[in-house]
Amino acid sequence: MKMFNMFFDIEKEEQWLNEQLQEGYRCTNISGLGIYTFRKTDKRYVMRLDYQDYLPKKKFKEYKAIYEDFGWSHIEGHRMGGRQYWQKEEDGQNEIFSDRQSKGNYYKRLMGYSFWLAVLCLFFSYSIYKASGLYLTEGLWSMEGALFWKALIFETPFVLLRSLPAFMVVLFGSSFYRANRKYSMLKEK
Template identity: 75%
Template sequence: MKKMKMFFDIEKEEQWLNEQLQKGYRCTNISGLGIYTFEKTDKRYVMRLDYQDILLKKKFKDYKGIYEDFGWMYINGSLLSGIRYWQKEDDGQNEIFSDRQSKCHYYKRLINYSSGFGLLCLFFSYMIYKDSGLYLTEGLWSMKGAWFWKAFLFETPFALLRSLPALMFAFFAISFYKAYRKYSMLKEK
């Protein structure tokens, strides 16, 4: 079974993947385009996601080895940096972060991830809007009657597409805020 889904919040993605596991579908692959491949299973699995900054080949091998020593199976992830997908049979020891400090480091990495992509989206939004605005049809606002509506309806899908970086910035800003709030709560304890 294949499902296509996009996430901007790593914790919501993890929750959704675990819901699929509860329904009896084990994840076997995740493409970079948001296509998840599942297979039916009778065993109970749990899935955890981790975000890692750049890991060179040796560090990645060590990172992967630590998780595999505890029974986690690596599903997918970028070789350099990004979200790593881990899955194992449910045995009661289902957390990948065993202490407060490692959880703090995780949220710190999520803060960096969200702020980096958020700023990139903000930059793209600025580049799109700085000279032209959302609607590019010349004289659109001075047109009258049917010509206006035809031009407006034709241009609207393109305008929505141009607004996508601003929307993505908002999603990453929310993700940043959630990670920062959880990080702050852990630091206070």
């Protein structure tokens, strides 16, 4: 079974994947385009996601070996950085972070990822909007009647596409805020 889904929140993605596991569908592949492949299973599995920055080839092999020693299977993820998908049969040891420090380090990595993506999208948004604004149809605001409405309706889908980077700033900013809040809560305990 294949399903399409897009997530900007790593914890919501993990929750959704575990819901699929509870329904008896084991994840076998995840494409970069948001296509998840599942296979029906009778066994009980659990899935955990991690975020890693760039790791050299040797460090990435060590990273994978540590988790595989504890029974985790690496489903998807690259040494160049990004989300790492881990899955194993449920056995009572279902967390990939063994202590508060490793969980805190995870939130720090996630904050850095969210921050730099938000900055990149903010820069991109600024470069798009500074010269021309959102609506590019010349004389749009001086048009009248049906011509104005036709031009406005025609242009609006393009405006929504051009405003996508600004929307992404909000999404990555909120991801940064949530990770920062969870990191702060871990430090207070």
